[in-house]
Amino acid sequence: MTALLVVKGLTRYFGGLAAVTGLHFEVNEGEIFGIIGPNGAGKTTAFSMIAGSLPPSAGSILFRGKEIAAWPSHRIVHLGICRTHQIPRPFTGMTVYENVEVGFRYGGRRSASRGPVAAGIERLLEFTDLSPWVHTPAGALPTGNRKRLELARALATDPVLLLCDEICGGLNPAETQAMLALVRRLRDAGITILYIEHDMRAVMGTCDRILVLNYGEKLAEGTPHEIQHDDAVIEAYLGRRALARPAGGLEGRV
Amino acid sequence: MNAIASPCSATNRLPAGVAALTLMALLLVPHVGLPGNVIRLLLVTLLWVATSLAWNLLGGVAGQVSFGFAVFYGLGAYAAAFAINGGIHPYVAFAVGGLVATLGSILIGIPTFRLRGPYFAIATIGVNEAVRIVMSNLEITGGASGYRLLMTGRFSQGEHYYTALGMATLAFLASWYVMRSPFGLALRAIREDQDAAADLGVHPFRCKLTVHALSACLTGMAGGAFARYVAYIHPDGVFSFATSISILLMSVIGGLGTLPGPVIGAVVYSIVQEEMAVNFPQFHLLLYGALLILIVLFEPGGLVGLAKRIARGVRGRLTGGPGEPTAARVPLPKVES
Amino acid sequence: MGLADLLNLLASAVLLAGIYTAMSIGMTVIYGVMKMVNLAHAGFMMLGAYFAYEVSQRTPIHPLLAAVLAAPLFFLLGVAVYWSMLRRVPVADEPTLPSLLLLFGLWLVLQNIGYAIWGADDRSILTPLTMATFRFGAITIPIIRLIVFGIALLSLVSLHVFLTRTWFGRAVRALTQNREAGQLAGIDTRRMAMLAFGLGIAFTGLAGALLATLYSFTPDFGGSFMLRAFVIIVLGGLESFSGVAIGAIIVALIETFSILVVPASYQLAISFILLVVALLVLPGGIEGLLQRRRLLQ
Numbered sequence: 001m002t003a004l005l006v007v008k009g010l011t012r013y014f015g016g017l018a019a020v021t022g023l024h025f026e027v028n029e030g031e032i033f034g035i036i037g038p039n040g041a042g043k044t045t046a047f048s049m050i051a052g053s054l055p056p057s058a059g060s061i062l063f064r065g066k067e068i069a070a071w072p073s074h075r076i077v078h079l080g081i082c083r084t085h086q087i088p089r090p091f092t093g094m095t096v097y098e099n100v101e102v103g104f105r106y107g108g109r110r111s112a113s114r115g116p117v118a119a120g121i122e123r124l125l126e127f128t129d130l131s132p133w134v135h136t137p138a139g140a141l142p143t144g145n146r147k148r149l150e151l152a153r154a155l156a157t158d159p160v161l162l163l164c165d166e167i168c169g170g171l172n173p174a175e176t177q178a179m180l181a182l183v184r185r186l187r188d189a190g191i192t193i194l195y196i197e198h199d200m201r202a203v204m205g206t207c208d209r210i211l212v213l214n215y216g217e218k219l220a221e222g223t224p225h226e227i228q229h230d231d232a233v234i235e236a237y238l239g240r241r242a243l244a245r246p247a248g249g250l251e252g253r254v
Numbered sequence: 255m256n257a258i259a260s261p262c263s264a265t266n267r268l269p270a271g272v273a274a275l276t277l278m279a280l281l282l283v284p285h286v287g288l289p290g291n292v293i294r295l296l297l298v299t300l301l302w303v304a305t306s307l308a309w310n311l312l313g314g315v316a317g318q319v320s321f322g323f324a325v326f327y328g329l330g331a332y333a334a335a336f337a338i339n340g341g342i343h344p345y346v347a348f349a350v351g352g353l354v355a356t357l358g359s360i361l362i363g364i365p366t367f368r369l370r371g372p373y374f375a376i377a378t379i380g381v382n383e384a385v386r387i388v389m390s391n392l393e394i395t396g397g398a399s400g401y402r403l404l405m406t407g408r409f410s411q412g413e414h415y416y417t418a419l420g421m422a423t424l425a426f427l428a429s430w431y432v433m434r435s436p437f438g439l440a441l442r443a444i445r446e447d448q449d450a451a452a453d454l455g456v457h458p459f460r461c462k463l464t465v466h467a468l469s470a471c472l473t474g475m476a477g478g479a480f481a482r483y484v485a486y487i488h489p490d491g492v493f494s495f496a497t498s499i500s501i502l503l504m505s506v507i508g509g510l511g512t513l514p515g516p517v518i519g520a521v522v523y524s525i526v527q528e529e530m531a532v533n534f535p536q537f538h539l540l541l542y543g544a545l546l547i548l549i550v551l552f553e554p555g556g557l558v559g560l561a562k563r564i565a566r567g568v569r570g571r572l573t574g575g576p577g578e579p580t581a582a583r584v585p586l587p588k589v590e591s
Numbered sequence: 592m593g594l595a596d597l598l599n600l601l602a603s604a605v606l607l608a609g610i611y612t613a614m615s616i617g618m619t620v621i622y623g624v625m626k627m628v629n630l631a632h633a634g635f636m637m638l639g640a641y642f643a644y645e646v647s648q649r650t651p652i653h654p655l656l657a658a659v660l661a662a663p664l665f666f667l668l669g670v671a672v673y674w675s676m677l678r679r680v681p682v683a684d685e686p687t688l689p690s691l692l693l694l695f696g697l698w699l700v701l702q703n704i705g706y707a708i709w710g711a712d713d714r715s716i717l718t719p720l721t722m723a724t725f726r727f728g729a730i731t732i733p734i735i736r737l738i739v740f741g742i743a744l745l746s747l748v749s750l751h752v753f754l755t756r757t758w759f760g761r762a763v764r765a766l767t768q769n770r771e772a773g774q775l776a777g778i779d780t781r782r783m784a785m786l787a788f789g790l791g792i793a794f795t796g797l798a799g800a801l802l803a804t805l806y807s808f809t810p811d812f813g814g815s816f817m818l819r820a821f822v823i824i825v826l827g828g829l830e831s832f833s834g835v836a837i838g839a840i841i842v843a844l845i846e847t848f849s850i851l852v853v854p855a856s857y858q859l860a861i862s863f864i865l866l867v868v869a870l871l872v873l874p875g876g877i878e879g880l881l882q883r884r885r886l887l888q
Contacts, residue, residue, distance in 0.1 A: 091450070156454075375691060391854070547697060
């Protein structure tokens, strides 16, 4: 498997506080790679650095072998990496159609040609179940739809690597399942997905591999099964006493 | 920083028919025997229309509110005046004015567009004032006593009028085009949320510089036309903070970010200026200040916003239901404010 | 250029810095708590100037005393303005266009009120002190500048005590650093905004009255000072109270000593250029506070 994204020694300080320290991991093409960890573990910070929203204090980020650390986000989008935001940031005064249109027209990778704009946008809206709201101002959308709009916009940039930041946050179980199904369809369509999530059940069922962060550092990395039985992870999530219990790990508890 | 009005590409709200009819009516003006001072008023108004439409592209559509836009008006005025006095044909001179303003916009934009919203606004005040002071002290342009144009050719009022009309039409068409184009889409995205726009591939710095250049060019040309018309310019007129504020005011009063807004605002402003100069010369600051306050507190969409609100209320009463605009399918996506 | 001349310039600069600090601190208080740039600052300075003028003309009260009296009155004025207009403007973590336009509109209205009441003629406040000077070795200082400096210094000291020793003052500092945290801690941000605006206007009115004893004025008085205040607080780091003093010293020094290099009429242009440079080059002001704000791309 080819490593699409290689992150080495990624570090970010805010004043004196280290949000992320010495992060190493690789994401392979075609996989769904999850990043989990308690609040404040540095997940979104790491994301922001990969996506170009935030420059790293140190470290390297290689995309298809190319160093992209500290690149501005619009350049990174043109390479094929796009992110969604944890708290959706729709262009509230513009319609759903126009929101997606921005991504479609400006995010496309230079090499690809994408056919007529209107058709492409409508296809994306259908895929994300936003067609009924095509001409609604984005500001009028409820949260669930705003999350889907985030996804639609990001997809409009024709990404190779999609960074999803808590895309199921605030969704009810049914909506969550629908969203996860979407994510899996995207992977099946050839998009590699880097996925931050808080909801452990969602993550365990969807991701091929998982990285666990704690206090800005890597705690563990592996398949869902490996993670659920990793001592360090169990300790971080359930406390030291859980380690003393007989085997069972984290299944069913999270 | 959000514009105080939700944006609307009111482009397809304004029936092209109305615009065309207005243009035709305006074309006929010098031939219908209107008194000279009415034509003068129309002429000055048209120059304001051009300038405020230009400013609106930067401040309304792209959301970069400049409080010092007179700097481009002045640069265009002086550059054109220089050129005319140097023997260059006026129309070429106007283009020179536009070009100088454009170059100025790049020089000014490169440092100032690294700033956001209000800090950008304050920086533009600083730039404007700095240029005004320098121009007031520069010998070669006449310093504070101003610069006089040598009338190498007499121009009829009609000719001045048509020049102004041409400028206004050009600015209108440019605005109309930008607002419907993908570029306009990018500008609006920048205004809504610059970082989110960048996260989708928009290049904010380049877009801002581009629209700045376009706005400056149109304004510079209008400044040149103004210089030729008045034949005497001085720094405290064309570079003044009052001029910058007037330009800003016109778009805010009319409707920031819309297409008809700056036009309506310029017309209202001109008429009020005329009236006030005659009857209440000492109250125009009060009027503009009060207008700004009222607009911010009660109708951020300006006159266009007010009209829409009334229209929605009327529609609601006629249909007997809530006056919400329907999401009808139109060739270009529609945005309601 | 003799040593005596240099010392005199230095003395001038120091005195000017004190006045500039007092003038700018009002804007800092308002910005810190409300995150609004007070574009009406000049208007309130102007009102302070005319207040001192009227009081000193019509009563036996000395203009400098009138300036001190202005402070509590302008506090009330600020509260009234907040109550009638500003509280309707939504707050944000950064200045918004509505707040800018509103305060700017207010400035226009205040100017017009000034013109309506006092006309456009130059006014000045003359006292027996105006021409008197104080000699300290080779340095000659106009006494009135010294007194104005003294009052400004006193007011700054009292502000410092207020900010550090009283509950209200600590709440102001808390809100300035982190509004959300302040709210969570139970501070009533609306009421604080009102009081902070009042406090800011009190200082602004006082500064205007003090400056009126040094310069002549018309209803558009204060515009150039307001822009200087922008430079100062940006240099000092928009929310830093001690940074204002640093910014004021820098601006005062540059302005005073620039006379040696450029004609006096360019002084203001230098301030403006300094403003743009300050906005660009000093992401944190001298105190580095702007790091947390997305001020620069």
